[in-house]
Amino acid sequence: METHKTRDQFFRVEKGKGEIVIDGITHKLKSGDAILVPAGASHNLINVGAKSLKVYTIYGPPNHRDQLVQSKKSVAELSSEHFDGKTTE
Incomplete structure (x- = not known):
């Protein structure tokens, strides 16, 4: 289990079956x-x-640097690349 005190988290299932608690x-x-x-x-x-x-997940407000893609949650948790306020749009 995890909790994000100040961020909503959106999940979209692209493939497979899951359960979210x-x-x-x-x-x-x-x-x-x-x-x-x-x-x-x-x-x-x-x-x-x-x-x-x-x-795929989206955090609101953003949690990770723009354009950052990580293949596994464990990799994302080790990353220090947090959102820096810069976007590509």
Whole structure:
């Protein structure tokens, strides 16, 4: 479980099946589904399918540097590349 005290987190499932537990309530997710976890909510996303679960997330306000893509959560957690206020738009 993790909690982001000051950031909402949007999840979109691109491929696979998952479950997300938000404040103790489990929600089933499949390809094409999306869900928003509000700031302060305890949550965990779990792959419940036989194949890989592919998702993307968006933090609001931003948490990571613009254009940064990381293949695994464990890699993202080790990164010190936080949002610097610069965008490419």
